[in-house]
Every structure is written in C-alpha cells, then in structure tokens.
Amino acid sequence: MPVFRVTPPHVRSPFRWDPWQELEEIRRTMQRMGTYPGGSTPVDPASFAFVPEADLYDAGSSFIARVDVPGVMDESLDVTVEGSTLTIRGERTPADVDGERYVCCERPVGRFVRAIELPEQVDVEHVQAVLSRGVLDVTLPKAKTTAVKKVAVTVRAGE
Numbered sequence: 001m002p003v004f005r006v007t008p009p010h011v012r013s014p015f016r017w018d019p020w021q022e023l024e025e026i027r028r029t030m031q032r033m034g035t036y037p038g039g040s041t042p043v044d045p046a047s048f049a050f051v052p053e054a055d056l057y058d059a060g061s062s063f064i065a066r067v068d069v070p071g072v073m074d075e076s077l078d079v080t081v082e083g084s085t086l087t088i089r090g091e092r093t094p095a096d097v098d099g100e101r102y103v104c105c106e107r108p109v110g111r112f113v114r115a116i117e118l119p120e121q122v123d124v125e126h127v128q129a130v131l132s133r134g135v136l137d138v139t140l141p142k143a144k145t146t147a148v149k150k151v152a153v154t155v156r157a158g159e
Contacts, residue, residue: 050108052088054116062141065116070134071107079129079138084118086138 054067069077071092078089094109122140129138 050092050110050112052112052114054088054114056116056118058119062139063118063122065136065138065140067114067136067138068134069131069136072131072134074131077129077131077136079127079136081122081124081127081140084121086116086118086140088114088116088136088138 052067052069054065057064057066065086065088067088069088069090069092072090073093076091076093080087080089089112091111092107092109118140121143123143126141127138129136131137
C-alpha cells in the first residue's frame with residue numbers, strides 16, 4: 001500500500017525576499033527539533049515522526065505550556081519534569097482504513113518527543129496536565145523562593 005506525503009508550500013510575498021524571515025524560520029524549526037542551543041532533546045529527534053507545536057506562557061505564579069497533539073490518545077502521553085526541563089512524549093497512531101488505499105497522506109503518525117526549557121525551577125509535586133480537544137495544557141507552578149533575609153553587618157574593633 002503506497003503512502004504519499006505532501007508538504008504544503010510555504011507562502012511568501014512575490015514582491016520581496018526577506019533573508020531574515022528565512023533565517024527565523026530555520027531557527028524556529030531547529031529549536032522545535034531540539035538541535036538548537038535554545039532547547040535540547042535528550043534523544044535523537046531524527047527517529048521521531050514529528051514535533052508538536054508548543055507555546056509557553058508565564059501566568060505569574062506558574063508557567064503554562066500549551067502543546068498541540070491532535071489525534072494523540074491520553075494513554076500514550078508521557079509528561080515528565082526534570083530540573084527545569086519539561087519533556088512530552090507520545091505516539092499518534094494512523095486511522096484505521098479498512099480495504100482502502102491512501103491517495104494523499106499529510107498527517108504524520110508515529111512517536112514524538114518535545115522538550116521545553118523552562119526559565120526557572122518549578123514545583124514538580126504540583127504539576128498538572130489536562131488534554132482537551134487535541135491540546136495538552138501543562139500547568140507548572142513556580143518553585144517557592146525563600147524569603148529575603150537581611151544580614152546584619154558587624155564591624156571588628158581596630159579596623
């Protein structure tokens with residue numbers, strides 16, 4: 001059963017070529033793959049089918065990571081937080097097509113991993129993940145910092 005994968009063309013302005021826009025697209029793609037210094041993936045990203053898109057918000061007392069994982073079942077998701085890195089692993093399985101052949105197949109299937117570097121430490125005991133309508137929301141409460149302590153300065157006699 002042959003499977004054809006078609007990638008959508010990138011829409012660019014026909015009037016002006018912007019090399020900075022192209023470099024930004026390359027940077028974002030590399031960051032999603034985990035090979036850019038801005039983010040790291042603990043495994044080889046080439047062995048995975050796709051990398052889901054993600055947003056990270058600072059909500060004051062916590063961070064919220066919103067990851068697009070349409071078609072992924074909750075039992076196949078694995079969400080871990082280690083240090084200041086959020087890692088989301090999962091697998092999207094192909095739809096059951098009985099006795100039919102694909103004419104076009106654009107939706108990637110298979111295993112994926114996404115690692116997101118958090119700007120600061122989080123309270124790993126209170127992390128929550130909710131999957132709704134193909135979007136995974138991970139709430140990561142910021143770690144409680146210790147109160148500011150004023151240190152008294154003493155002066156030695158004779159100095």
